[in-house]
Amino acid sequence: MYLVIIVRNCAILLAIATEPALHRPMCYFLCMLVAIDLGASTCTLLKWLCIFWFQARKINAGACLAQMFFIHSLSMMESSVLLAMALDHYVAICAPLGYTSVFTGRLVAKLGVAAIARGALLMSPCPFLIKRMSFCWTNVIPHTYCEHMTKVKLACGDTSINHAYGLSVALRVIGGDLLFIGLSYFLIVHAVLHLSCWEAWLKAFGTCSSHICVILISYTPALFSFFTHRFGHHVAPPIHIILANLYLLFPAMLNPIVYGMRTRDIRERVLRVILQSTGTPKPRPDRGSILQRPPSQFPQAEIPVHAVLPPRGLVSGSGPIFRLRGTAALSSPSATESEPVWDSRGEAIASDSHLDPETVPGP
16 A cells, blocks of 8 residues: 555656646646655554554554644645635636736745644644643554544643643644635635536646545545544444544545646656656667568659749740650640750750650659
């Protein structure tokens, strides 16, 4: 599973990096999303594989806090990038003429830095709040990785501050981002419904369909995990573990498929990269089949009429046109015997009336 995630996401990154036509804001946001998915899955799956393969179930306190910080901060960054992509779709559909002037490379970079700063700042107090707690009951985490609420449930002291801060951050990030994403799509639908062309409707739906699928893939497991931790006290622990793992692994596995299949430029570039990496040669013509063709199948050369006419200005009237090699003789009935004979370069080679035009040699 981890290899599949790495291959799919790296293929998207390589396709966007090597294709100049894909250097646009939406693809930059997709690169951020792919990098976040790679980081979150790496923080989770490496310890998961160590548990199942080597029975390495121990983790020290510092490593556990670092894993918790990176997993939750990367999740917040992903939510911020999805919000930026919704804003990109809104500007592209509702104000297409000003899109290139609004979404510049500088703005995309600022939004990326803001997403990183937001996730890091909102998650920074959590490790300090966890370190001040005492764990007097047990030190066994019923999970495959260190999660904030899982650690809080193991504490034997007052955990009201941790519960309040975790709930406020989750509502601010998930609730606020979903609210603004829903508002952007409401404005998009309002603008599209005023269009009378079905083709414009389908184009707008095709532009937003990939983003909507990614939102459903990302937020649905996250909301289930959030609500079961805080309100599902009677839910079995394996359900918590499964939902928490799907919350991190589903986006990393499915996002490259969604954008790779729905975006034609990315799909074609990925296929070219795969063909080049596998060394698939370009098809070459078979010489044997060419030699076995009948003469009628070979292209016939045609000499235009102006190639056999004398230069304009050297002869007046409708003089005779003499046969060259491989051309048919065209004679004019109005020709006289005293008119000169011209070769294929337009030079006079004879003016004798006894010279037969059919016997003039070709060039």
